[in-house]
Amino acid sequence: MFYRENGQFKSTYREDQQILGIRQDRWFIFGLIAFALLVVPYWGSDYMFRAILIPFLIVSLAAIGLNLLVGYCGQISLGHAAFMAIGAYAAYNIVVHFPGLNFIVVLVLAGLVSALVGILFGLPSLQIKGLYLGVATLAAQFFVDWVFARVKWFTNYSSSGGVSTAPVEMFGWTIDTPMEKYVFILVVVMVFTLMAKNLVRGHIGRSWMAMRDMDVAAEVIGIRPMYAKLTAFAVSAFYAGVAGAMWGFLHLGSWEPAAFSINFSLNLLFMIIIGGMGSILGSFIGAAFIVLLPLALSQALPLLNNLGLKVDTAMASHLEFMIFGALIVFFLIVEPLGIARLWAVAKEKLRLWPFPH
């Protein structure tokens, strides 16, 4: 309906392969970015940054990482929060041992550490797949949980077992207000999103998808399963690691090992199922969904109580569980490719408007 594609022809491959090939899409995305970067910082409240936007953005990044592994490469991971934990603790230790290091460098290093562990835990994927791999990743989750809970070195021998961080500083800029945190995270997430998009449209991304769609055929045309799978694990863990470090430093500030539990892992998985497997956009949608639903429910509580339904906070959290569970089943049955797919269909419909799809 809003698309006017006549005359938007491509005369080079570069134009043809650009990420946002349609002018109207470009306007929309650039508009959105401008809004997020220029308007939101002045208009958002602290609550909005702290409770909604910051967790949403960080969790989106982790979901993108998981999506690269599960949605693009077809390797299941039930323990992705473990990689976030690794990123968070790695960053913590780096900051402890190298104070004053630029936080961007810290983030990258934390990601790299996480990527290394990711490769390690990805090794079973060369042998096993599907359900079996799921269990292997669970092993990673529990083992990592245990390591950070018990090995004192990682928590710098803190007595409580938790760790706490000082405000992040870089280039002489102390990121301490929620708004500053938001802007910093937004930029990081944008850069990483662009890189993820580049990866999935490049040959590495195609080799992941080939492994996902038909692994024997992929091997026959010369894709090395080891390379494809381990790079997916590495990149995915890298993203999770960066997200974890930001989660720890910029969202939580101080945390305990339980912050990256199996439930976090499952939530990440739900994000990509609901948002859309094999879609970068889906990772954002799913993250928004999972972040917003509990908030929406808690906002709705007084309303429900006014209506005469007795719903307390415990009930609300149970309700949340039920809604998540039901939605997962719903999406797996009705639209296994998630909301992103619905979005794509809607977009296709708009492009064909007024004709039916």
Place this chain on the structure above:
Amino acid sequence: MATKKNGPVIALGVVLGIGFVAPLLAGQPLGFFLEVTLGGLMAGVLYSLVALGFVLIFKASGVFNFAQGAMVLFAALALARLAEWLPGWVGIPAGLPALALAFVLATGIMIVLAMLIERIVLRPLVAQDPVALLMATLGVTFFLDGFGQTIWGSDVYKIDMGISKDPTIILESMFQGGILISKEDLVATVIAAVLVLGLAIFFQKTATGRALRAVADDHQAAQSIGIPLNRIWVIVWAVAGFVALVAGMVWGAKLGVQFSLAQLALKALPVVILGGFTSIPGAILGGLIIGVGEKISEVFLGPVLIKAFDLAGGGIENWFAYVLALLFLMVRPEGLFGEKHIDRV
């Protein structure tokens, strides 16, 4: 090949061997070791019970039922709360009679639940990728967790089977101080044994059981000779629900009925990997191995690790099962008793 047949024996041997060596290293008495082992075996029985549910469903429908733990919690909650409420509703005496009636009602509830899951979740997803099915059961897990706590409540509840919590000391003559053992655990073991025996008879002797086995062997073939898959699935899920109820009862009696039951039930995953996804004996033996291995490693390996790595406490049992399963997957993905056909790359 020789190694394959001896696999289970070797595995158990290794676990026990570690146990025998560890106390020697730690300078602990053998009686204590046996006590720990027995404790592990008792815990293992509980794992086995949950694992049984997994295996049943996987055998019949190829679904890796992540929700088995949630079913255990749901069943235990239903049982505990019904036993609590029934006296007030129908005037049945509290205690064992109420528990018995609650058990019957809970069985009915689990059967209805099984039918609903089959109808609403599994049937639309038939012939889907196993990973998609796994994720669907993840959804079911969340739903059941929420739903169960919404209707049954979310506090810690007790199931009183009328067995004294006092430990018994046996084999006093053989070891100094004897071996401490809980009656509850003994009862649990007996119940588990009865259940397994019952299942074995069900599978071997009844027509439904044979149909189930046929389905497990070959879906298409079973369908082509007129075995209705949908009904079989309902039955299997119902049986798994019943197994969950028993596990929930035994576990609930021991630990109290609470949310952590669902998480504990996750332990059954490594158990089935160890035992093989399709083997009932494998599930039982796997449960025992994990149970024993966990306890032994916690008690004997724990201090060693704590000393070596300056740990803030043990908790090895949190990951032992998974890491063992992971190693097993690398070496012998079909498990101890599983069929050779495996989802290998």
Place this chain on the structure above:
Amino acid sequence: MIAAFVRQVLQDGRVSSDPVQGAREVRLCLFGTMRGYRMKAAYHTKGGADVAPFARKTSLNAPGSGCPGKETRQMSSMPPASADTFPRLLQHHASVRPNSPSIREKDLGIWQTWTWSQVLQEVRALACGLAAHGLTRGDHIAIIGANRPRVYWTVAAAQCLGAIPVPLYQDAVAAELVFVFQNAGITHAVAEDQEQVDKVLEVKEKAPGIAHIYFDDPRGMRHYTQPELLGFARLQDLGREFDAKNPGFFDAEVGKGAPSDPAAMFYTSGTTGNPKGVVHTHAGLIDRARVACEMEGLTADEEILAYLPPAWIGQNIFSYAQAMVAGFCVNCPEAAGTVTTDLREIGPTYYFAPPAILERLLTSVTIRMEDAGSFKRNLFKYFMGVANQVGGRLLDGKPVSPGERALYWLGDMSIYGPLRNALGMSRVKVAYTAGEAIGPDLFKFYRSLGINLKQLYGSTETAVFVCIQPNGQVKGDTVGPPVKGVEIRISDSGELLIKSPGLLKEYYKNPEATAAVLTNDGWYHTGDAGFLDADGHLKIIDRAKDVGKMSNGAMFAPKYIENKLKFFPYIKEAVAFGDKRDMAAVFINIDMEAVANWAERRGLPYSGYLDLTSQKAVYDLIKDCVEKANADLAQEEALAASQIKRFLILHKELDADDGELTRTSKVRRGFIGEKFGVLVDAVYSGKAEQFIETQVKFEDGRTGVVSATLRIADAATYPAVKKAA
């Protein structure tokens, strides 16, 4: 596929009676009629800018619309008069706009683009290569292939050397080509691919004069060893070598060319005999192209999609001659199967489609909208209604109320805009249709969407542009006034005669045929009957030989009347009588489906076709149609006398199996007049009904008899409208 389809369509418009012997005379005449809506023929006075903020600006900046500044700017973009041959035009653009796109082809997934200077290089190499192979002034070179840049380069290269390009239909079989090759004395041929090469090699057995065959696509050519074969790229390499050795050659050859030289030859078939080669000069083609460009304000920024067969003169005019004059860019589709997508991608600003293609597009729109949800369907229906009311007036710059404007704007946002986009016509500034009569509803559909679709009149012999509907003066049933440079005269017999700078030079090696159509004083006999209406717009009625006279001497054009009736959905066929009689009458076949639908909606019971045809209500329905047609006819002084006085509805469907229709579904008026003689007599003897028995052939080959008593009805006529000129 599309090319073949278009060719079919174009051929259907011709008069040849033999569908097999691939005659391909392409006549761009139009039998326009109008129904249901009427536009005042007043010249609009508003300027383009203030006509309608809601209509797209591009469609409204017509020359002569009171916007002189714009006009002069457009004029100045025209090449100087010294660029009087196509090679010189090419050189002109290569120096004026060396880096502007000249031609694009979707190849290997992207729109590969050649700029004007690149095209000149390519053409130069090609011309030199051809020269090295002995192609010289006055030789003829055959070009067979789909729309690809190399086709157009070959045309230009031949013209540089003073040779004459002869584009041929790529779906013609070898047997059809033999005469052409012999007649034109073809020595060189450029064939697109293996298939075409095979064809030319087959022709060569009968036309041994072919010395060189060049192929564009080397696929499958690896094992061909014939010495006369050479790949296109090799030919250009050869040309570059030749050019290096003879540096002044190319420019000298271009310099030798004169505007009066033949520029191209298009084969067209007459009603009988062999095809005739229509020879056009540089001057003729360039003049027509320039006049039309100036009239429509076409600039170097236009985009056009070349998707019709290059052998058709229209394709040459739109995609070569006009591109060469205005310097705009020609786009070649990727493959036959991708034309629709390619059209959407390019979004041409200048577009031509024969009515059949427009009809097919509309049908596909209708069908796809049927599948849409009820909300979209209703929205579509509602806003198409709005468009029907407002769209045409906006486009013509007629007064429109602010409320209507707002509604149209809403419709443009939700329906028209997306629909234009889906059709690939978002950017269309000028679209033409021609070749046959276009239904008024069809024509209006496109115009009401805001697409500036116009009709034109012309033929191969006249280099297309004879009449064009000017912006703001589009009348559904005329083809517009003669364009600049054209003189029109109606002969005493009613035939349309034309004098134009774009007339053919001659039929090649066929002086008798030339003499038959071209008089000594320069008038070309079109063979069409028509007249100029009060506004000076040409109205084409029929082929001249089919037009008769009524006993009072008034013109009687049966096909014109029949077409008018057939545009009503309830009327499937009509047969008009009146030649040498005192009044006009028609036999009508109802459209069973449409009338049955109508009957059901009104709860009218009927038992079958025969029953339906005899219902009073159906007669009233048809009478209404006939009277509307009469009202239309009354508007035309020349035709007012042939208003339909009496009509009847036939009891059987006219059928080719019964000899009543030709196999191409045209009514055989004479045969029907004889077969249903009793009915004709009854009509003219004033009877109110007549019994008839008719033999019919059933599909299984049996024959049977249908008998009925047919009602004969009278229809009201109107006094002729006298128009003030």
Place this chain on the structure above:
Amino acid sequence: MRPRNIGDVILDVKNISLSFGGVKALQNISFDVKEHEVRAIIGPNGAGKSSMLNCINGVYHPQEGEIVYQGEVRRDMDTHHAAESGIGRTFQNLALFKGMSVLDNIMTGRNLKMKTGILAQALHLGPARAEELREREFVEHVIDFLEIQAYRKTPVGRMPYGLQKRVDLGRALAAQPKVLLLDEPMAGMNMEEKQDMCRFVLDINDEFGTTIVLIEHDMGVVMDISDRVVVLDYGRKIGDGTPEVVRNDPEVIKAYLGVGH
């Protein structure tokens, strides 16, 4: 008749035996394939034809025998090495990457030739982009060659079966194989599609000189396009030679052609 230019032996299969847990899929099979020829493998269902191809490109590892490819001797290949040394392959049952478009499927077939590192790709740096665009152009030639331009960006799952087979072929072609193994390229096609596919196979052989080993059931097709034919039956080789020779071989007639032909 097509002029032929058949070279030396490029692939020599020697005494290959393959069994799956007691089931003997191939028993002592030997045959050779010459450069630029079209070599057909025929035989009834279950004769071991696909297993043979799987051995050649390393999906299966035969227990006995060796394969000499371009002078290199080996017991078994690994799939990656086979692909890298120029053995391409299509599949009997479509094995396309269902979640990807036609273009991406064929681009993936070109992955072997793409070398830029992961960081360069993530940042879409010059070399990565240049490589991507360069290979895209090559892939476009494949698309052009197979005449599937209209489907370039269509998800493969939405295409008709016959065209999916073409995409499968395109994916193999993208790697510019020296030897192309075609596993029943015309299975399940109608006459017109078969003709098209035959034309493509012959054109590939002609234009690129690709050696072709194909499994096919349609005897008409086999006799028309192949230079030499190997006949397998229950894992054994029962005939080898030109179509003429094989057609008249009594054992072949008995085992295969006699049935239903």
